Amino acid sequence: MARTDTVAGFDSDRWMERQGKSSTSASTLRGRAIKSFIETNYELAVLPKTAALALQMANDPSSDIGKIAGLVRTDPAVAGRVIALSQSPAFSAGGGSKNPSIERAIVRMGVEPLKAIIIQVALNARIMKIREFEKELVQLQRHSIFAAAAAQGIARNLGLNAELSFIMGLLHDVGRSIGFEAFSRATPAVRNELVLEARGLGPLLDMVHEEIGAFAAGRWGLSEVAQESVRHHHEVPPRLESLQYPMLVKCADILAHQLGDPEGSTQIDVRAVDTPYRLGLQPHAIEALIVAVPKEAEGLLALLR
Ligand SMILES: [Fe+2]
Numbered sequence: 001m002a003r004t005d006t007v008a009g010f011d012s013d014r015w016m017e018r019q020g021k022s023s024t025s026a027s028t029l030r031g032r033a034i035k036s037f038i039e040t041n042y043e044l045a046v047l048p049k050t051a052a053l054a055l056q057m058a059n060d061p062s063s064d065i066g067k068i069a070g071l072v073r074t075d076p077a078v079a080g081r082v083i084a085l086s087q088s089p090a091f092s093a094g095g096g097s098k099n100p101s102i103e104r105a106i107v108r109m110g111v112e113p114l115k116a117i118i119i120q121v122a123l124n125a126r127i128m129k130i131r132e133f134e135k136e137l138v139q140l141q142r143h144s145i146f147a148a149a150a151a152q153g154i155a156r157n158l159g160l161n162a163e164l165s166f167i168m169g170l171l172h173d174v175g176r177s178i179g180f181e182a183f184s185r186a187t188p189a190v191r192n193e194l195v196l197e198a199r200g201l202g203p204l205l206d207m208v209h210e211e212i213g214a215f216a217a218g219r220w221g222l223s224e225v226a227q228e229s230v231r232h233h234h235e236v237p238p239r240l241e242s243l244q245y246p247m248l249v250k251c252a253d254i255l256a257h258q259l260g261d262p263e264g265s266t267q268i269d270v271r272a273v274d275t276p277y278r279l280g281l282q283p284h285a286i287e288a289l290i291v292a293v294p295k296e297a298e299g300l301l302a303l304l305r
Pocket residue numbers: 172173209233234
């Protein structure tokens with residue numbers, strides 16, 4: 001019988017089928033381990049109360065900026081980052097304001113990046129406490145910022161929504177952070193089962209992070225296109241190519257690995273794959289992104305430290 005997670009509304013058996021696994025293989029040890037891992041992760045897509053409330057307000061088109069700003073102000077970590085980011089070159093084409101306020105910062109940067117900041121701060125506060133995966137999580141944060149800068153740059157070049165692209169880049173691998181947290185909380189029995197069967201957490205997260213991330217994005221009220229872009233950022237199905245954003249996030253991910261990963265790690269040169277060309281990026285635009293993205297991303301990282 002298909003088990004539907006009542007909290008999350010997620011049908012894990014259907015997910016296993018979608019992955020091309022029959023119900024027989026889904027009942028193998030590995031299938032069960034992955035299913036239980038996903039179900040545990042979904043419980044973790046819950047944000048702290050203030051963050052959830054702020055996100056809910058940001059998702060409601062009738063909310064007024066003053067009220068959202070009031071709530072944001074109650075969380076110093078979110079408030080600080082909103083001001084810092086709105087002053088950064090990424091969001092202040094005409095230079096930073098001498099007298100920044102939360103209201104002006106939200107108007108300046110838009111509601112979409114605000115959602116991404118709320119989510120990032122709320123998750124980081126929890127996730128960065130996990131000493132066990134500190135190195136992986138720091139690298140993941142760096143990769144996410146590079147992907148956000150890359151996605152924004154690509155969107156500007158193609159005349160697409162740069163703010164939406166920024167948040168999709170920032171959150172495309174959020175399923176991995178949720179996965180690290182889930183694993184750090186798992187019982188020794190579950191941990192053993194997962195690592196033995198999936199030969200470690202990395203390969204397991206390679207398999208499931210897109211689905212977990214897309215689910216979380218839906219739960220946080222991100223748009224359908226953002227959910228689909230997170231869900232398919234490694235392999236864009238032909239039916240979604242015309243949407244452009246899933247392909248854009250895929251391209252941003254490749255660029256982020258190429259430009260932001262430590263030297264010596266496996267990288268693909270974005271110029272050697274067809275993704276940017278299928279998106280409609282010209283070779284000179286790709287070269288310009290290769291120069292601009294690291295500068296923009298390092299600037300954002302310095303602001304977020
Ligand atoms: Fe990914």
